[in-house]
Amino acid sequence: MSKKFASEDGSFKRQVSSFRETISATHPIYKPEKGRYWLYVSLACPWAHRALITRVLKGLTSVIGISVVHWHLDEKGWRFLPYDDSNKPDDVSFTPSAELKPYDELSNSGVENHSIRYGTDGTIDHNYHFERLSQLYFKSEPEYSARYTVPVLWDLKTQTIVNNESSEIIRILNSGVFDKVADPHPDIDLLPKELESEIDEINSWVYDNINNGVYKTGFAEKQEIYEKEVTNLFKHLDKVESMLKGRYETLKTTHFSEEDILKSFYLLGNQLTEADLRLYPTLIRFDPVYVQHFKTNLNTIRSGYPYIHLWLRNLYWNDKAFHDTTNFNHIKWHYTRSHTRINPLSITPLGPSPNILPL
Numbered sequence: 219m220s221k222k223f224a225s226e227d228g229s230f231k232r233q234v235s236s237f238r239e240t241i242s243a244t245h246p247i248y249k250p251e252k253g254r255y256w257l258y259v260s261l262a263c264p265w266a267h268r269a270l271i272t273r274v275l276k277g278l279t280s281v282i283g284i285s286v287v288h289w290h291l292d293e294k295g296w297r298f299l300p301y302d303d304s305n306k307p308d309d310v311s312f313t314p315s316a317e318l319k320p321y322d323e324l325s326n327s328g329v330e331n332h333s334i335r336y337g338t339d340g341t342i343d344h345n346y347h348f349e350r351l352s353q354l355y356f357k358s359e360p361e362y363s364a365r366y367t368v369p370v371l372w373d374l375k376t377q378t379i380v381n382n383e384s385s386e387i388i389r390i391l392n393s394g395v396f397d398k399v400a401d402p403h404p405d406i407d408l409l410p411k412e413l414e415s416e417i418d419e420i421n422s423w424v425y426d427n428i429n430n431g432v433y434k435t436g437f438a439e440k441q442e443i444y445e446k447e448v449t450n451l452f453k454h455l456d457k458v459e460s461m462l463k464g465r466y467e468t469l470k471t472t473h474f475s476e477e478d479i480l481k482s483f484y485l486l487g488n489q490l491t492e493a494d495l496r497l498y499p500t501l502i503r504f505d506p507v508y509v510q511h512f513k514t515n516l517n518t519i520r521s522g523y524p525y526i527h528l529w530l531r532n533l534y535w536n537d538k539a540f541h542d543t544t545n546f547n548h549i550k551w552h553y554t555r556s557h558t559r560i561n562p563l564s565i566t567p568l569g570p571s572p573n574i575l576p577l
C-alpha cells in the first residue's frame with residue numbers, strides 16, 4: 219500500500235465515496251427491477267462483504283448479479299479475470315459468491331498474484347468484459363478522479379454507478395424495494411424502526427474504532443500513532459465483548475439451552491440487525507489477517523473474547539448468508555500480497571489454522 223493512504227502526520231485517512239444515489243419506485247431514474255442492477259465486489263474487502271451478505275439475506279441472488287474482482291490489488295486498482303471467448307469462464311454471475319470454488323486453505327504455495335483461475339481467483343466482468351474496475355468508473359463518469367473502490371452498485375440500464383458507499387448500498391438492498399421480485403427468503407429487516415437509533419449509535423463508534431480502526435492501526439506510519447490506534451481498537455472490542463456478555467446473560471434467564479440462546483444471540487433486540495452485519499466482516503478477518511498483518515495483536519478473538527467469539531462462530535456456522543460469502547483465501551491473499559509496503563515479500567502466513575474454530 220503506497221504512502222498516498224497516509225496523511226502528513228502518518229495516520230490513515232479513508233476517502234469519501236462519490237456516487238450516492240438510491241433506488242426506489244419514486245426515484246426519477248433508478249427504479250427497482252429484477253436483473254437491472256449489478257454488484258461489483260471483492261471477496262477480500264470488508265465493505266463489499268456487507269453488501270454480499272445483505273444480498274443473500276434479502277433473497278436477491280437472482281435479482282442482482284455479481285462480478286468478483288481478482289483478490290490481488292495493484293497500483294492500477296482492482297482487475298477482473300481476462301475475458302476469453304475460447305475459454306468459457308464459470309458463470310457465477312447470478313449465484314452467491316460461495317459458488318466460487320473453495321481452495322485448500324493451507325495451500326498458499328503456488329498461488330501467484332497474476333494467477334488466473336476462473337471461479338477461484340475471481341470472475342470476468344460479465345457485463346462489459348472490462349479488464350479493470352477503473353473502466354467502470356470512467357464509463358459512468360469520464361472525469362472521475364478518485365479511487366476505484368468496491369463495492370459498486372451498477373445500473374445496467376443507464377450504465378452508471380448508482381452508489382459506491384457500502385453503508386448506503388446495504389440500506390438500499392434492505393429497504394424492501396425489491397421485495398416483489400426477490401427470491402423467497404426469511405422476513406428480515408436489518409433496520410427495524412424501533413431499533414434504528416440504537417443501530418446508528420452502535421454503527422458510528424463501531425465504524426470509527428473497529429471497522430476503520432483496524433486500518434488506522436495497520437496503516438499507521440509512526441509508532442505513537444500505531445500504539446494509540448491499537449489501544450483504542452481493543453478498548454472498543456472490550457466494549458463489544460461486554461455488550462454481548464450482557465446479552466448472553468439476559469438470554470440465559472429465559473432460554474433453556476445454548477442452542478436456543480444462539481437463535482437470539484445478536485447485538486440488539488434478539489434479532490439480526492445491521493449492527494451485527496457491519497461488525498462481522500471486520501471480526502471474521504481479525505484472527506486470520508489483522509492480528510499479524512495489521513499488528514492488532516494485543517489479543518485474538520479466539521483466545522481473548524469468548525462472547526464475541528461465540529457470536530462470530532454462530533453467524534459463520536449457523537447462517538449461510540455469512541458462511542457462504544466468507545472466502546478466507548481471498549481475504550488472506552489480498553491483504554498479504556497487495557499491501558507491499560506492509561509486507562514487501564508478499565509471503566502469506568499459513569496460520570492460524572483453522573481460520574475459524576468450530577462452534
Ligand SMILES: N[C@@H](CCC(=O)N[C@@H](CS)C(=O)NCC(=O)O)C(=O)O
Binds near residue numbers: 266366367368383384
Ligand atoms: N467507503 C467505502 C470504502 C470502500 C473501500 O475502501 N474499498 C476498498 C477495498 S476494502 C477498495 O476498493 N480499495 C481500492 C483502492 O483504494 O484502490 C465503502 O464502504 O463502500
